[in-house]
Structure formats: C-alpha cells, structure tokens
Amino acid sequence: MSVYCKFAFIGLGSSHRGTGLCGPGRKHKDQHPKGFWNSDIRSQAKKSMTDNIPIPVCQNCYYREKAGAVSWRHEYNSFYKNTPIKKNPVSLDLDWSNFCNLKCIMCNSNRSSTWANETGDFKSSNGVQTISPQVLKDICEMSTDIEHINLQGGEPSLIPEYDEYIDFLVDKELAKNINIGVVSNLTNINNRFYNNLKKFKLVTINASVDGYGKSNDFIRYPSNFKQVTKNIKALADTKFELSIHVALQTLSIFGFEQFMNWIIEMQNLYAKKNKMLRVNLQRVYGPIQLDILSAPTYMKNKFLTQLEKYLKSSTRIKSATKFDLELINLKKTLFNSNNIDRTKPLYEYINQLCTIRKLKIEDYIPDFYG
Numbered sequence: 271m272s273v274y275c276k277f278a279f280i281g282l283g284s285s286h287r288g289t290g291l292c293g294p295g296r297k298h299k300d301q302h303p304k305g306f307w308n309s310d311i312r313s314q315a316k317k318s319m320t321d322n323i324p325i326p327v328c329q330n331c332y333y334r335e336k337a338g339a340v341s342w343r344h345e346y347n348s349f350y351k352n353t354p355i356k357k358n359p360v361s362l363d364l365d366w367s368n369f370c371n372l373k374c375i376m377c378n379s380n381r382s383s384t385w386a387n388e389t390g391d392f393k394s395s396n397g398v399q400t401i402s403p404q405v406l407k408d409i410c411e412m413s414t415d416i417e418h419i420n421l422q423g424g425e426p427s428l429i430p431e432y433d434e435y436i437d438f439l440v441d442k443e444l445a446k447n448i449n450i451g452v453v454s455n456l457t458n459i460n461n462r463f464y465n466n467l468k469k470f471k472l473v474t475i476n477a478s479v480d481g482y483g484k485s486n487d488f489i490r491y492p493s494n495f496k497q498v499t500k501n502i503k504a505l506a507d508t509k510f511e512l513s514i515h516v517a518l519q520t521l522s523i524f525g526f527e528q529f530m531n532w533i534i535e536m537q538n539l540y541a542k543k544n545k546m547l548r549v550n551l552q553r554v555y556g557p558i559q560l561d562i563l564s565a566p567t568y569m570k571n572k573f574l575t576q577l578e579k580y581l582k583s584s585t586r587i588k589s590a591t592k593f594d595l596e597l598i599n600l601k602k603t604l605f606n607s608n609n610i611d612r613t614k615p616l617y618e619y620i621n622q623l624c625t626i627r628k629l630k631i632e633d634y635i636p637d638f639y640g
Contacts, residue, residue, distance in 0.1 A: 332555075
C-alpha cells in the first residue's frame with residue numbers, strides 16, 4: 271500500500287490546536303504556519319512519503335483504509351493529482367476555532383465551544399478556543415499562491431477570525447482566484463459571511479446532516495432539521511454549490527430510508543434550478559460506541575433492511591458513486607465476526623448525554639431501545 275499524499279506537498283493544515291500536514295492529521299502545537307512550512311518536520315514527512323514509509327501523524331487515514339473506507343488521503347490524491355507544487359501553499363485546510371452553536375454527540379470540546387461549556391473545559395475563555403494573531407498574520411503572508419481553501423470549525427459562519435481572513439483575501443483581490451469550501455451545520459445563514467463568499471471564484475457549502483428529522487436533531491443537538499432544510503432550499507437560489515456531508519453513525523440508522531428519500535427530494539429541487547446537489551459519506555469511528563459496526567444486532571438488522579431496499583431501488587441518489595460504494599462496503603462488513611458489540615457502552619453514553627442535557631432519547635428516536 272502506498273502512503274504517498276499529495277496534500278503534504280502542496281497544502282497546509284492550520285488549527286487552533288496547532289499546525290500540520292493537513293486538516294485531519296495530527297497537529298504540532300508548538301508550530302506556527304510559516305515555521306512549519308519550512309521545517310525539518312515537514313521535510314522529513316515528505317521524504318518518508320516519497321520512500322513509502324508510514325508516518326504516525328497519518329494514522330487516521332491508514333485506519334480508514336484498513337477498514338476498507340475512502341480516506342482523506344485518497345480524496346486528496348484524486349483531487350490534487352495534477353496540482354503543481356509551489357513556493358507557498360496552494361491549498362489550506364483551516365480549523366481556527368471551536369466556536370459553535372451545536373454540541374453533536376460525536377464531537378468534543380476541541381470542536382465545539384457549547385460542548386466545552388457543558389464539560390467545563392476552557393473555562394477561562396468561556397469554552398472558546400481560537401488561533402493567535404501570529405497564525406492569522408502567517409497565513410495572510412503565505413496566501414499568494416492559494417487556489418483552494420477549506421473552512422471548518424466550530425461553525426465557520428460564526429468565527430470572527432475567518433471574517434478577518436476573508437476580508438484580507440477580498441481586499442488583496444485574491445479571493446476572485448480562489449475556490450473556497452465551507453463545512454457548515456447550516457442552522458443559520460450569516461448574511462455578512464455569505465455575502466463575502468460571493469466574491470470568491472467558486473463556493474461550495476458542505477452541509478453536515480447525519481439523519482432524518484428528530485434523529486438529526488438529537489445527533490446534532492440542538493439543531494433544527496426543519497430550519498436546516500429551509501436553509502438548504504434557500505441556497506438553491508444562489509450561485510453557491512452545495513454538498514450534503516453525511517457522518518454515518520449508529521443513530522443514523524433510525525429513519526435511514528426517510529433520510530435517503532429526503533436527500534433525493536433535495537436533489538430534485540436543485541435539479542429544477544439546473545444545479546447539482548452532491549452527497550458525501552464518511553463513517554464515524556469515534557467515540558467508538560457510535561461506530562455503526564459496533565451497533566446492537568437489532569439496530570444492524572433494522573439498518574440492513576433499509577439499506578438493501580435502498581440499494582435495490584430504481585430511485586437512488588444521483589451522481590453518488592462513492593456514496594454507494596461506501597454503503598455497499600458497509601453492507602459487506604456490517605456483520606463481520608471481528609466487529610465488537612458495544613451495546614452497553616452505547617446505551618451508557620446516550621443515557622449520560624440525556625441526563626446532562628435533560629433530554630429523553632425516546633422523544634427523538636422512539637424505537638431506540640428496540
């Protein structure tokens with residue numbers, strides 16, 4: 271298996287947790303962007319990849335590939351195959367703050383300030399973690415060759431540092447040459463943020479939706495599925511491209527058939543506007559009790575019934591080859607003997623969240639316990 275990743279040669283991952291080869295990879299806390307770009311750490315990593323020697327910071331991709339899933343490395347190598355290497359980064363994967371209005375059940379305090387407030391983390395900053403002014407300065411000075419930017423969070427549309435950076439790119443007339451992607455929960459449409467996005471060459475909004483109706487509301491608490499649907503419909507009237515990003519997990523099982531039908535409905539709405547609504551899928555691997563392969567048997571049987579019905583249907587999600595391949599692979603491995611049943615840890619985790627948040631899982635997923 272090759273371990274080469276093109277992103278390490280043309281891109282950079284910048285986070286409030288440090289700097290790294292890419293967004294998903296592990297970060298070096300003591301490294302600012304400029305220093306890391308020219309560091310021995312990055313040079314050695316690139317050499318190891320060229321020599322096909324695995325490196326520890328890339329374990330997330332290796333793990334996904336071993337599980338038969340499409341990894342970020344696969345995506346990068348496909349997308350950036352013909353992208354030339356330049357003096358400065360051509361692509362940036364930014365994760366500059368955990369400031370967020372949701373506390374998704376698969377998330378943590380590093381990714382969500384509301385989660386941090388719930389767990390009591392980062393009390394001195396009211397749960398919010400963000401980059402230093404030096405990081406913003408470095409990135410601005412390194413942006414001369416940028417062609418692609420991906421914004422994550424937190425919720426990017428609420429993060430002030432992204433507003434500052436976007437203002438810089440617009441003022442320097444760089445934005446018009448940049449394709450920008452935004453990973454958003456789409457619970458709100460911040461007018462200032464979205465108006466500035468119109469000044470970029472191409473804008474792709476990656477809407478995070480992981481289930482249908484109340485299931486998604488629980489997974490992405492306190493999201494509102496009806497409002498998210500309304501916002502997705504509103505974006506059909508803009509020049510932005512939209513992609514629905516599904517983080518498939520145990521609770522996505524409930525209402526899976528309705529979820530597929532909802533996506534098809536949204537695709538049909540976009541088609542009427544002569545637009546394509548794309549769909550991407552990635553499995554949730556942690557917390558491990560949310561991994562769908564570790565689900566209780568009755569949940570797996572429920573999922574398998576819905577999955578087989580969908581895969582046999584003549585009405586399927588359009589232009590979703592990778593999406594279907596992930597589902598087919600999941601079907602093959604769902605009852606693999608190596609899978610560990612984590613029914614008890616799953617129940618304990620959900621019950622703990624319900625206690626803290628004063629919720630009842632049955633109000634969101636009536637048949638959760640079978």
